[in-house]
Amino acid sequence: MAETLRTGGFTGRRCANLPDALNQRCNASGTLSMGGIAPKTGLSGIFHLRTNARQPFSQG
Known part of the structure; x- marks a missing residue:
């Protein structure tokens, strides 16, 4: 949490469905x-x- 406040956050990629998310596809x-704050x-x-x-945990 602290890192997201310092760096502005992390970037998530949209998934078509839950199985894709669980399989990192x-x-x-x-x-x-x-x-982040906002x-x-x-x-x-x-x-x-x-x-x-x-640390740093964020990959972009």
Whole structure:
């Protein structure tokens, strides 16, 4: 959480459905910035987010 406040957040990729998200096969159009201070509005759906095992956790 602290890293999202310092860096502005993480980028999630849109998934067509839950099985795709669970299998990390998200290639539907659209990304979403997650975290940070400002609320995120305008997009809905299932998004997958990859992180690093150690700080910095954000991969972009």
